[in-house]
Amino acid sequence: MNGPVAEIRTAVRRFLDEVQPEHVTVAVSGGADSLALAAAVARLVPGASAVVVDHQLQPGSGDVALRAAQQCSEFGLVARVEPVAVEGGGGPEAAARKARYAALKPSSGVVLLGHTLDDQAETVLLGLGRGSGPRSIAGMRAFDPPWGRPLLGVSRAVTRAACAEQGIEVWEDPHNVDPSFTRVRLRTEVLPLLEDVLQGGVASSLARTAAQLREDCDALDSLAEAFAGDCCAVDDIAELPAALRRRVVRAWLIDEGVPELSDSHLRRVDALVSEWRGQGGVWLPGGFVVRRAHGRLAVEPQS
Numbered sequence: 001m002n003g004p005v006a007e008i009r010t011a012v013r014r015f016l017d018e019v020q021p022e023h024v025t026v027a028v029s030g031g032a033d034s035l036a037l038a039a040a041v042a043r044l045v046p047g048a049s050a051v052v053v054d055h056q057l058q059p060g061s062g063d064v065a066l067r068a069a070q071q072c073s074e075f076g077l078v079a080r081v082e083p084v085a086v087e088g089g090g091g092p093e094a095a096a097r098k099a100r101y102a103a104l105k106p107s108s109g110v111v112l113l114g115h116t117l118d119d120q121a122e123t124v125l126l127g128l129g130r131g132s133g134p135r136s137i138a139g140m141r142a143f144d145p146p147w148g149r150p151l152l153g154v155s156r157a158v159t160r161a162a163c164a165e166q167g168i169e170v171w172e173d174p175h176n177v178d179p180s181f182t183r184v185r186l187r188t189e190v191l192p193l194l195e196d197v198l199q200g201g202v203a204s205s206l207a208r209t210a211a212q213l214r215e216d217c218d219a220l221d222s223l224a225e226a227f228a229g230d231c232c233a234v235d236d237i238a239e240l241p242a243a244l245r246r247r248v249v250r251a252w253l254i255d256e257g258v259p260e261l262s263d264s265h266l267r268r269v270d271a272l273v274s275e276w277r278g279q280g281g282v283w284l285p286g287g288f289v290v291r292r293a294h295g296r297l298a299v300e301p302q303s
């Protein structure tokens, strides 16, 4: 059998053969990507579960979640709705994502997400445009325990076609067509224009670039591990190539408990090593400040 349903089943089977998880849960939003994934998992993994998170942010969200859970039960999955209270700063999207991932985190096994090749292409383009640093441009990983993304090589057109072929009704998230979201404009305006200018295959090319960059990043990260712990002594790392030095600094800051470190924060801390002019401390997320004194870096809570 060829066609979209077969393509998705093959991608899921390959992922599961490689990872061999003890239990499989599918995270389902009710959209085409995660429903197509859920249908494939139901065929391939007896006893698998599905979780639909209800963010309770829009009227009727409970009905959408319940409907998606019912569809998953009909596929043969053990399905449930998980209501969450979205709170905290960083914008409503980020807060919803944080609450969702917290609710989806399993006690064992993997949670499969429906991210596709097109999501990967958008992530890479966003990272490039925002100057977010190589880790962002390297995109999402297919397996980042406990999260699994078996559809990263499958395009959104295929998940839609698979749903249509199986008679699965999909929920159209109104956010997905709202041009006030940067990602929506990338999807509906920028990527089609790039496809047109470059004569096709842009999403695959971006995903391929991400995969290559991921290999490079992994290699540099493991080289940087050799210097772990030396970071506070500036002389020990000052002569390293910038790509390695920044990774040593980053690993040290994360180790010290600094959260959500952006590329521009990292570059400012790195400047305390590589462009030292006696400048003052660098303020970081989480209320931390990094200073250089007597040839050493020190991270302290902001006073």
Ligand SMILES: Nc1ncnc2c1ncn2[C@@H]1O[C@H](COP(=O)(O)OP(=O)(O)OP(=O)(O)O)[C@@H](O)[C@H]1O
Binding pocket: 026, 027, 028, 029, 033, 034, 051, 052, 053, 054, 055, 097, 100, 112, 113, 114, 115, 119
């Ligand atoms: N409400 C939800 N309940 C359960 N799973 C969800 C929900 N929303 C999204 N997901 C899962 O996450 C996948 C990606 O969804 P979407 O692209 O909307 O998320 P995102 O906010 O971009 O996520 P990420 O932070 O991982 O990029 C979906 O295919 C699905 O597997």
